[in-house]
Each structure stands twice: as structure tokens, then as C-alpha cells.
Amino acid sequence: MSLSYCVQTHARAARLRPWRKTALAFALALPLLAAAAPHPLTFNEALRQAVARSRQLPAQDQAVTAAQQMAIAVGQRPDPVLKAGIDNLPLSGHDRFNLNSDAMTMRRIGIAQELTSTNKLHWRAVRQEREAGKAQAQKQVALAAIERETAIAWLNVYYNRKVATVLAKQLELSRQEIDAAEAAYRGGRGSQADLLAARAALFVLEDRGSQSRRDLDVAANALARWTGYESELAESDLPDLDNIGLDPAILDAQSARRPQIAVLVRQEEAAQADVHLAQANRHADWSVEVAFQQRGSAYGNMLSVGLSLPLQWDRPQRQDRDLAAKLALAEQAKDEREEAMRDDAATTHALLIAWKNGRERTERYTRQLLPVLEQRSEAALAAYRGGKGTLADVLAARRGTMDARIELVRLQMDTAQRWAQLRFLFPDTQQDLEHPQ
Template sequence: MLSIFAAPYAARTNAIRIAIATGLFTLFSCPAFAADIPLTLGQAQQLAVAHSLQLIAQELAATASREMAVAAGQLPDPVLKAGIDNLPVSGPDRGSLNSDFMTMRRIGIMQELTGSDKRQLRAARYDRAVNKSMAEKSSTIAAIQRDTAIAWLDRYYAERMAAIAAEQANQAKLEIEAAESSYRAGRGSQADIFAARSALSMVDDRYSDIQRKVRTARIMLDRWTGLATELPLAGEPSIGSIRLDLTALDKSLTHHPQIAVLTRQTEIAEADAKLAEANKKPDWTVEVAFQQRGPAYSNMVSVDISLPFQWDQKNRQDRELSSKLAMVEQAKAERDETLRAHVAETRAMIEEWQSGLERSSRYERELIPLAKERTQATLGAYRGGKSSLPDLLATRRNEIDVRLQALQLQADTARLWAQLNFLFPADGQGNHSHESTNKDAL
């Protein structure tokens, strides 16, 4: 259960997301409207972000660190102490609280006086943890938007492939009818009928496989959006540009959410090192006690001051500080190495994405039109008796194969686009990027 302090914060931070989720879920879950409203990529991403429990967990982690930052800045709780000093255990005064002048009933309070600099450093350490949680939240949002975009695009292209396969199946059925008619008229052979039926079986098998991909893609999209409806998809987004400044890629990627998380981890390590250095200065402890003796004797007050004796500082406090400083350097090295890897991987993806755009353009401009023209030429030759039905079937299969290859290439290119375009959250990238397709910038 949330504390009375954490609950209002969690409610405030989730209010907007709940409002968005409620509106979108109501709109798309209603059968009367869902069938007519296409689901855009942006709407799918909004639903996925609103549906994520991981984001709520990270917000609560930030809340926990905020609360601990306040607690860490306070003095330790005072210690109430009570006891009996110098109680006789033998002789005629055994067990008496009033007979011996040294016997005292004592009550006191002890307070550790932690320096304000240490308390500030402890609070700052949790403040750094808050920043890390928020960086992790940003990284999670980017990952959700990226994975949702990939799932949306996978379903979009799978459905387009299924439409082409269905068109090919209808055409194959017509070819069987044509082959049977030609055979009955004495113009064709029985082998042509078998060839047409074999082609239909191959088309049906391909269509079944594509339908499996469609179902899988719908399951994955529903996993992100939280919807279990057969929503149609809106038109594909433009994949010809990405929100990255290719002229300053290294600089842009220093703001990548995963790099930001490692930067925040470095800041936490630095705060731990500063705290370890501050711990070389011991904390004082003050104790004040009131001591009551028998009625014949005076009561007393005692004041004690304690100070830890760091007699082996070089093997304790100095070693601890060296350990924390080494962890700072470790965090920096891991961050820099991860940044190098991100830059290299991103450059490779950009090259592959740009190559995919170029090849897709070639398919649309040259290969698909040529395959269609070849099919029309073979069809004309078949009708004129200058080509056989198997030749026509092979030509049509080639045209469909080319169209499916073009779609698969577009799907692969779109996946790369999604990975590049959503390296950063879609609503927080403006300061570090702009749309670019400049290949020479690399």
C-alpha cells in the first residue's frame, strides 16, 4: 500500500495518462465505432504508453527516492536511555536502591550530531536516484514507442502481403477454369490443368503462411496497445526521414535515454564518493543523563561526548574512498563505451535504412513495372497460341514474387526507420534532432 505521502504524487503524475488512456480505450473499444476508425501509428503509441505498468513502476521508484532524500537530510533519531548504576549485589545493602550513596537511577537522551554536509550529501545521493529513475522512464517510453511502431508496421505490411496473396489465389482459380475450358475445347492438355492446380496449391500454402504472420502481428500490436479488437490500420507513415541530426550524430546520441541513464548512474557514483570522503570526518555523539540517588544524597547530571577513533584510516576510510572513486571511473568508462557502441550501431542502421529506401525506389520504378509488362506480353502470346500455360503461370508467379519482395523490403526498411526514429521519445526529441535524409553527412 502506498504511503499517505506517495499516493497524492502518484495520482498527480498519472492523471494525464489515465485521461488519455480512458478516452482512447473508450473510443477504440466500442464496437459501434472501432470498425470505422482506423488506428494510426501515433494513436497506437499513445495507447501503449498509457497501458504500460513499467512507467508507473518507475514513477513510484522516483517517488520513493524523493521521500528518502528528505529523510536522509535529517538528523538521526535521538536515543532514550534508562538504567540503574552501581546497584549493590552483596552485603547488607544488597538490592537496595537508597542505601548506598553510589546507587543511582538514571534517565538520559543521546543524540548523534551528523554534520550538515554529510546530511546534504546523503540527500543529494537520493536526488541523483530520482534523476536516474526519470531517465529510465524516458528510456522506457522510447522503447515502448519503438516496439509499438515495429508491431504496427509488421501488421500493416503483413496485411498488404496477405492482400496480394489473396489476389494471386483468385487469379490461380481463374487459370484453372481457363485450363479446363481449353482442355475441353481441344486447345490445351491435361498437364496444363495439373500445372494450374499445382500453382493454386502453392499459392494457398503461401497465403496460409502470410495469414499466420498477420495473426502474430495483431497479437503483438494488441500486446502493446491493450486492445483486443480487429481495428483497421490507417495509412503508413512516411519512412523517408528520421528525427536525427546526421551532421552531429555523436552529439545527438549523448542525449540518448540509455546514455542518460548511465550518466545518472555516474552521478550517483560521484555522490557516493563525496559521501565516503565526508565520512573521513567522524560524527560526534552527545549524551545528557539525570541520575537520582537516595533521599540522603544529592542527585546528579552527567554529560558525555563520544567521538569515533579512526585509528586505521588508511585501511578503512581511505580504502572505502578509493573504492568509490574506482566505481566512478567504472561508470564513466561503461557510459563512454556504450556511447561508442550506440554511435556505431546507429550509423550502420542509417546506412541500411538509406540503402533500403534506394532499393525500394528501384523496385517501384523499374522492377515491378518490368514484371507487369512481362506478364502482359506472355499473356498476349498465350492468347495468340505462341506461349504455353506453364509459361504464363511462371510469369505471373514471378510478378507476384517481385511485388512481395518489394513489400518485404519496405517492411524491413520501415523497421529500421522505427528503430532510428524512436531512439528518443517522440515528444522530447526536438532539442537534439531534426528531420534529415542527408547520407553524405555520415
């Protein structure tokens, strides 16, 4: 082996050594990069992440806790009142400010207690318990809204990506058509009008592609708002969009159990508790007081006992009007609940109609319209290749097919949104509702 060969071999090895180190480092880093890369986000995982990330649900838990604690507090009698004072202290004469010289001067200490009726205490506690129930119902409203908005955001990303895929394929075809038109024009087999039409179609597609990217970015941003980060979707995880989890035959009865209606029911119950409390307030509470009175050493000490009772001398203008106001508010809560139930039932039926109609139209697009448009495009292309048609006819046929495909995807997205609104009228019972305090 020659010396020059050894030198060249050593030089090549020296040059390759840094690259080998880089390759080795990259190979070692691959598992870490794979672990750090976000995995595709499934539909159910998006719902779980949104629920776990929400701070509105723990806030409602705190509201429930606060109302429950208050229910215990208001159910107790008022604290006793400690009283102390000096009675009949002389202000003039040679005994002024003397605590021991006058028989009527007394040092007094006593305690007073308001004897609140058990009926009032009961309804005060019940009123706060109704507030706790209302807060719990509001938590269910928040949970259903979180799941519904997350589902819609996930579906919007899914279908906007399908729109982008359709446009990307059409852009590729459009560029191929421009190449073909340019070749035909140079060869004298095509016209300049065909070439310009192909270029114009490309510009239109690029503009629609820009709009599609905007819509996709907006949808991804909405999904990130609920789940916390942007991620690729697990597109094979599309939920069962043919099942809304509701029986249309008993839809009105199911709507009566909606979380929004439950909030109004709890609000009506709270108003009824206010009525009972106002009725109890028409009866005044007694107060009892016991006091020990100490006089000078030459005189005996005394004990005083007293009762106090507020005089409801103007009950028709105060207590009765307060009761009338609470009765009116209870009727208002009842009427609002009934009106909300009617409105909710009408809205739900409208969503159901739109969902069913979307499914019918999707079926029509898939089985009838798109196959016909595909055949039209193939016929126009065959005619153009055979010299019996124009490139404009081909472009128009393909544009019609593309428009129909995009309209189908948008129709599927709209139908999926209606599905999500129906599917999450109630919160998903499979979700974990417990949150750390």
C-alpha cells in the same frame, strides 16, 4: 371484396408481423452496433493507447517518488537516543538491592545525540537525488521503448495485410488460370502438363497464403499486447516514413542525449556521490550525551555530560579502502558510459544506413523492376493466347511478378521498422507523460 380474399390478406399480414418486428428491432440496434464496433486504429492513436495502458511508466513514477522521499529522509540527523538505567546498585550485604542506602547508587536518565556532519548528510541526500534522476531517465527509456515497439507492431500489421492482399489477388488469378487450363485441355488445345502446373501453382499460393495469415496473426497479437485489443487499421494514416526526426549531420551529438545514455550518466553521477560520501566518512562523527542521576534522599543528585568519538585506528584498511572501492566504481561507471555511447552511435549509424538503403531499393523496385516484370507477364500471356507460348511461361512470369511484389512489401516493412527504430530513439515529446498515481 370476397371473404376468401380478406382471409388471405389477414393471414399474410399475420405472417409478416414477426418479420416486421425483427426488422424494426434491427434498425433500432444499428446505431448501438455501430457505436460498439471498434473504429479503425490510427498510428498516433495506437501510440497514445500504448502509453496510456502501460503500467511500467507509473512504476517508474513510483521509483522517482521513493528516491525523492528517501533523499529527504537520509538528509536528516539520526534520532536522539533516550537512555535510562541504575548505576552502582549493591548486590551483597544488608544494603543489597537498596536504591537509597548507598551514596554511589543512582537512578540515571539521559539523552544522546550523534552529531553527523552536514557534509555527510548533504552527500547522502545527493546520492538519493541521483537515484531519482536515474529513475526518471529510466522512465524515458521505457516510454521510447513502448512507442517504438507499438510503432513496429502497427507497421507490421499494415504491411502483412498488404502481403495478404497481393496473395489474395494472385490466388484469384490462379483459379482463373486453372479454369482456362481445364477448358483448353478438354478442347484439345492444352496439355495435361499445363493443367497440373496450374494446380501446383495454386497449392503453392495457398501454402504461402497460410504463412501470410500466420504472420498477420502474430503481428496483430503483438499490436494487441500494446494497445489492449485487436482492431482494423486506418490504412490511410501511414506515418511519414521519409522523415526520421534526426539530423544525420549531428547524429553523434544527438545520440549522447539518448535516454539509455542519460541513465548511465545518472549512474555515473551516483557513483561520484558515493565517492564524496566515502571521503566524508573518513572523518568520524561525534556524539554528545547528557544524563541526570538521582541518588538517595540523604545524598545530592548529579549531572553528567559526555562526548563520544569513534577511533578510526585502522583507517588505511577500512575507510581508505572503502574510498578506493568507490573511486574504482566511479571509473567503471564512466568507462561503461563512454563505451555505451560508442556502441549506440555505431548502432544508430547502422540503422540509418539500412533505412537509406531500404528507401533506395524500394524506389528501384517500384520504378524499374516491377514495370519490367509486368511487361514480361503481359508478353507471356499474349504469346500464350496467340499459340506461341505455353501456360508454364505465363505462370512463371506471373509468379516472378508476385514474388517481386511481395518482396517489395517486405522490403517496405523492413525499412519501416528501421524508421521506427530511428524515429523513437527519443520518446515522442507530444505524448502525455503524466500518469495517475
